Amino acid sequence: MELIITSMVADKPVVIFSRSTCCLCHSIKSLIRNFGANTTIYELDELANGQQIERELIQMGCKPSVPAVFIGQQFIGGSNRIMSLHVQNELVPLLINAKAIWI
Numbered sequence: 001m002e003l004i005i006t007s008m009v010a011d012k013p014v015v016i017f018s019r020s021t022c023c024l025c026h027s028i029k030s031l032i033r034n035f036g037a038n039t040t041i042y043e044l045d046e047l048a049n050g051q052q053i054e055r056e057l058i059q060m061g062c063k064p065s066v067p068a069v070f071i072g073q074q075f076i077g078g079s080n081r082i083m084s085l086h087v088q089n090e091l092v093p094l095l096i097n098a099k100a101i102w103i
Contacts, residue, residue: 004049004052004053004056005053005056005057005060008042008053009070009073010073011073012040012070012073013037013038013039013071013072013095013098013099013100014032014037014038014039014040014069014070014071014095014098014100015039015040015041015042015069015070016028016029016032016039016040016041016042016067016068016069016070017042017044017053017054017057017062017065017066017067017068017069017070018041018042018043018044018066018067019043019044019045019066020043020045020046021045022066022067024066024067024078024079025066025067025079027079028067028069028079028082028083029041029067031082031083031086031091032069032082032091032095035091035092035095035100035101036101037095037100037101038100038101039100044065044066054066060075062075062078063078064078066078067079067082069081069082071094071095071098071100072094072097072098072099072100076094
């Protein structure tokens with residue numbers, strides 16, 4: 001994982017790289033927040049180094065670059081992957097294991 005991204009996701013149960021104008025990003029943020037998850041959100045269009053972070057996400061294989069969801073410091077995927085995990089009832093266990101939610 002790239003150095004900047006590694007430091008941004010360190011010690012955080014859930015990190016979402018997003019763009020404030022992206023409707024898919026909004027949906028994924030809402031979904032995860034609705035579980036009561038402790039999330040850290042980075043809006044790339046509002047950060048001075050947002051373009052550099054976006055390049056690193058693309059180098060890691062994030063296509064499109066946002067939303068990019070990390071759970072327990074591991075890159076999980078974008079909107080399709082998160083929705084698939086949710087439909088398969090696998091998202092909540094990931095959030096619990098990362099100590100993002102307590103049920």
